[in-house]
Amino acid sequence: MSAAVSPTLSAVLRAERHQLNERFAAARVRHPDLDAEAFAGFIRGAVDPLVGAVARTRFERVADVTLAAYDIALELIGQKLVGRSARTPHVGGAWRRILPEVAPLIAAAPERMITAVCNASHHLSSTTGARPGAWIELMARLGGQCTDSSMFLTLGQVAAWRAGMAHFRESAIAAADKLPEPLVLAAIEAPKARWAEVRDRLRSDPWYDPAAPNETSATARVVARVGAFRGFGGFFIEPPTAAMADGQIIVGSGGEWWLLSADAFGATFHRATREEFDRGRAASGLPEGISVRGATAMVRGCSVSLPDAFGEVTSACASRTTLALTSAHTHAVLLVALPVA
């Protein structure tokens, strides 16, 4: 291994040889099918560039960074999250794209930073509806502007929401308050706006996208079509129906129930219970001014333009900001943004 890596990494590997070999043996106990070749490849292709980047900024931290990276790499290879058998390309992608860009932060807190990036990219890649690639690009682009690891981690939270983790919306908006204004505005792609104003609008309207502020919010409009047939990577084995329970959209399909979180940045589904769904069904009834008949939805006297072939609406429920519609013709839930009062 040492012949193919940089002299800097090679020196650390030689110096810590005994300890590193013992750690490898320990990982083999936890993961008997640990792929030594894949591990060596990851050391060469991902750990070495990171160590090189750290060496260019804080050489004295190279050994600590190497040891932390080595341990985490072992765990990632063992769990098949990186390397040639990886279940997702995004954890390895996040390591390669983001970590070298924030080398000074890695040098200061290697274990915390590397772990956070790997866990976050895994979290995004295992959340249906999220866009891990977008998160990685955003973090690679803006991570270097962070002055410490806490700022970087907060930026990562905002970026995750921006990359489709709609269920994090409220806590991400609260977290964004801790970031410098230019950084948070860059993260939500509204560089010329003022954060205080943007934040207020975000809080009142989940369908407001600061990157496209001209989108009208005065009339009801179809904003998303979320969920899919299980055979195509979705959750539903039959066309779903929706109900509103405790202000949240609960979707049922084939004896399974899901909570739908959605906003302008994306939509995610989370396991729910039949009780929640039944509670929603029992309390169902659309708010005043909203009605659905056949294949037509009316909001405050105006007809909502539904997609062709959506068919007759089988269920409808609405919160203050969102109308959810389902049909027997599709495995998706149609989301309509309601005009903000």
Next chain:
Amino acid sequence: MGLRDAFQRVSQSPTNPHAAAAPRTFDVADLYRGPVSPADEQSAAPATPLDEKLRQAYFWIVNTAIISPHYDVEFNQGPPQSFVLGDVKSRLTLPSAQSYSSYVLLPLLTFATRRKCLFVGGPGRGKTASAILMGVLSGASVRDVRRAMQHGHPQMTVADLLGNPLPADLVSAQRIEDIRISWRSWLGMRVKIIDEYNRIPTRTQSALLTVMGDNYAEILNHIYECPDSAWFLTANDEQGGGTYQVIEALRDRIDVIVQALAFNPRFLSELLVRIEQSVRPEEVVPRQIIFTEAEVDRLQGEIHGVPLPPEVRRRLEFFASQFEFFEGAAEQFEYKTKDTARLAGVEWAGLTAQDTGRDRLKDLGCQTRNGLSVRVLMTLLVYAKALAYFRGNRIVELDDVRQILPFVLRDKLVPDSDAPFFDAPGNAKYRVDRVGWLRQMFDLSCAEYDRLNLDAEDPVAALAAEFRQGLDGVSRTDARARLVKIERLIAEWSKGRKLYGNLYDDLLSLKYMHQRYTNYLRWLETQ
């Protein structure tokens, strides 16, 4: 991360996920939780709920310490897959919900409830190692646990077990109170281990009984009060066939018996790793699963607080009422019990031969030589609550009772191997398989409960509910009406109905209520 660390990994929470309660909140801080855990995370983590910690301990033991791939405590969510194999139609069931190995689960529940568990099984199957692990979970060092472990042997004296008077005091003391006692250190342990207890001489067993039963030791009028503790005993033969016969009172103090099942050679590689890496699991117990004394106190309180709903309790009552009744044992109704027969010392076979009228194949009471004691029933309730708690449930379910029952009753309900049931086709195995026998008895009892539709039609329960509301304010007319109701019910039952255990207990309950109303009525009339 070193080799020791590899053996110290604890399962990630939640270990037994349940459906989330709504409405829920999502915290963006969860973004950074995932498959990689920083080394300092666990120390900074908020306190784990104790049921979760108990499950983590269980999973650490089964994944790392005790190789027991036997999921014999089965739970299902929906119908399980089941296969019939071999000429004698052996059934293999693949449970559809999280199931457990009794060999690890029962000792853990014993640890959490501070009761007494007996490990049985052939030599070299890890009985002592498992007991030591429980000692380490209580926070004691491996060295202390080993040193405090009592090894039964034929020469073991009371002094060996409890301690000695100081020799100097024996010579110089003028009064017995002046003799100081050097108590054995194990008496103060929170987990007490008696290895091979069936090799202890009978006299020393009696001293042990005092410690186990009453939690104190006595030498020369000096008393040592032991702390509340969990007990783990081992024996190669649960029938007391060691060097000495185990006295019945001592056996009765044991709450659960768990059998060390055979080692599956498919898992030999895991033994190999231990040899190659020189790792002994009891020496690498992760600190996250060590329980402080206060935590075990809290565990006990939380377990006792798990409610047992009336519909489950009723089935348990119905089951328990099957066994004590013995029609031919006495003339007076209250004494028609197996205990009466036992105390008389009359030959059992002669008594059972007189038993007539009832279907001896169907009557569960005919399968046993005794009934259930109060101690056993209390133990059963505690362990059922502990199992429900361990599974993260808010209330005890019927399955908790069904699964725990054989381990509690294993040595307590003595089968009558001459009973016709054991001669019926396919039942001979139950002479050997106590766990299977007890479980099928509970199933049969529940089936009979359903057949009698006792959930919906239980006149005694209705009368008892009325009685429990109290006698204050009950008028003379009402009291008389209730007495008549009771008498009518008994009269109805007496018309050609055969007397089974459950009916016997119901009749005794009716007699009790009748007596209370009679006394009340008498009192009213004197006012």
